[in-house]
Amino acid sequence: MSKTIKVNNKQKVVIVPCSGIGKTYGTVSREAAYEVVENVRPDQTHLVALSLLVLGDESSRESVAQNPAVTIDGCKLACATKMVEESGGTVVKDFAVLDVYRKHREFKPKGIAELNEGGIKLAAVLAEEVAEVVDNLDNNTQIDSGTEGGSNG
Amino acid sequence: MTEYLETTVDKFIFRVAKDCYYNSEGVWAKMEGNQVKIGLSDFVQQRSGDVAFAEIQPEGTQVNFEDEVAVIETIKVDIGFSSPVSGRILKVNPAMEDAPEIINEDPYGEGWLAAIEPDDWESDRQRLFDPDQYFSRMKVEAEEEVAKGHE
Numbered sequence: 001m002s003k004t005i006k007v008n009n010k011q012k013v014v015i016v017p018c019s020g021i022g023k024t025y026g027t028v029s030r031e032a033a034y035e036v037v038e039n040v041r042p043d044q045t046h047l048v049a050l051s052l053l054v055l056g057d058e059s060s061r062e063s064v065a066q067n068p069a070v071t072i073d074g075c076k077l078a079c080a081t082k083m084v085e086e087s088g089g090t091v092v093k094d095f096a097v098l099d100v101y102r103k104h105r106e107f108k109p110k111g112i113a114e115l116n117e118g119g120i121k122l123a124a125v126l127a128e129e130v131a132e133v134v135d136n137l138d139n140n141t142q143i144d145s146g147t148e149g150g151s152n153g
Numbered sequence: 154m155t156e157y158l159e160t161t162v163d164k165f166i167f168r169v170a171k172d173c174y175y176n177s178e179g180v181w182a183k184m185e186g187n188q189v190k191i192g193l194s195d196f197v198q199q200r201s202g203d204v205a206f207a208e209i210q211p212e213g214t215q216v217n218f219e220d221e222v223a224v225i226e227t228i229k230v231d232i233g234f235s236s237p238v239s240g241r242i243l244k245v246n247p248a249m250e251d252a253p254e255i256i257n258e259d260p261y262g263e264g265w266l267a268a269i270e271p272d273d274w275e276s277d278r279q280r281l282f283d284p285d286q287y288f289s290r291m292k293v294e295a296e297e298e299v300a301k302g303h304e
Contacts, residue, residue: 025228075228076203076257098203098228098254105206 012046013092013134014067016084018074019050025097026074028109028123032097033072035127041134045070053083064089068137070130072097093133100126155261158288162295163302168195169288170261174237174281179291180222181261182237182281184274189238191222192265196291198257200298202229207253209245209267216242216269218277223266225256237281240271 017033020026037047048069052060065088071080072095081094101109101122109119157168173181179197183190198204206226216222222236245267248255256264271277282290 023228076254098205101205 011067013041013044013137014064014069014084014089015045015047015072015130016050016053016064016069016080017047017072018080018097019054020074020079022112023074024109024112024115024119025101027112027115028097028119028126029072029074029080029095031115031120031123032095032126032130035123036130036134040127040131044134050080050083053087061087068092070133071095072126072130092137093130095126095130097122097126100129158284160288160292160295162292163299165199165295165299167199167291167295168261169284169291170194171284173261174278174283175287176219176235176237176281177290178234179287180234180237182277184271184278185268187270188243188268189240189271189274190265190268191237193225193234193256193260194287194291195260196295198260198264200295201225201232202227204253204256207249207256207266209249210242212242212245214242216240218280225253234266236269238269238271238274238277240269242267243270244268 015033015036018026018029020029033047037045046063048060048063053064064084069084069089069091070093071084071091073080074097076096078094078096081091084091101107104122104125107118107122107125109122110116111119115123156171158171159166159168170181173183175181175194179194181192181194204225204227208224210216210222216236216239218237218239219235221233223234225232225234246265248263249266258264
């Protein structure tokens with residue numbers, strides 16, 4: 001089912017990263033998300049934790065249902081993207097850490113609780129790519145999505 | 154059409170192609186015409202995770218049985234794999250350069266690693282596991298992996 005949402009200047013873009021605790025690529029996705037919402041585009045974005053969507057948290061579901069979402073997935077299971085869609089949200093762009101790493105092999109991520117320098121740099125590059133998407137969502141932009149997200153929320 | 158042996162361990166389904174032979178690392182080899190194609194088994198690709206990069210020895214390289222023929226970098230590990238056949242590498246799968254994730258998507262088909270002109274396929278084949286033998290080994294390995302994950 002196609003869905004159209006309208007971005008207005010009161011909306012913030014929701015950033016939903018992977019929740020893969022204990023996984024390097026999951027950590028990169030979260031670090032990139034923190035970088036976006038705390039430093040790179042703090043006024044235009046806010047973060048929704050995937051775990052809250054999984055738990056059915058009402059305010060989180062409402063947030064993704066009413067705002068455009070950018071997801072950052074740590075692996076091909078793409079849990080963040082799937083969960084946003086299941087929550088009635090519209091994913092305007094889904095990033096995969098692996099795809100970004102393929103373009104920046106010099107930033108090989110390692111570590112879990114604490115990323116190595118490569119991982120930190122990869123997260124920074126990813127954050128900039130997310131910011132570019134956010135910037136391109138001009139006010140009052142109409143976004144068509146082919147997602148099958150329901151009307152809940 | 155390729156037929157498979159299949160088993161389910163925990164929530165994972167693993168397939169073993171019945172038209173291939175396998176070394177102990179799970180590298181498959183299949184004679185096609187005058188060349189032997191090699192690749193990674195379904196179990197190996199699932200255990201290793203999403204492939205980021207695949208580096209195969211270049212075309213023209215002479216490899217011996219058990220020489221390192223490929224290095225795979227995944228989201229979990231970097232692993233070197235041994236050749237299941239002696240011979241000269243005729244062709245490296247061009248998809249390894251741009252889309253190595255094909256190893257995860259189609260390990261016994263489009264995800265092949267290289268084609269090798271064998272020195273003595275019959276001799277090498279006798280040192281490999283047939284599909285039933287590899288299937289039994291793989292099941293044990295898979296069950297051990299899952300048990301580790303539950304510890």
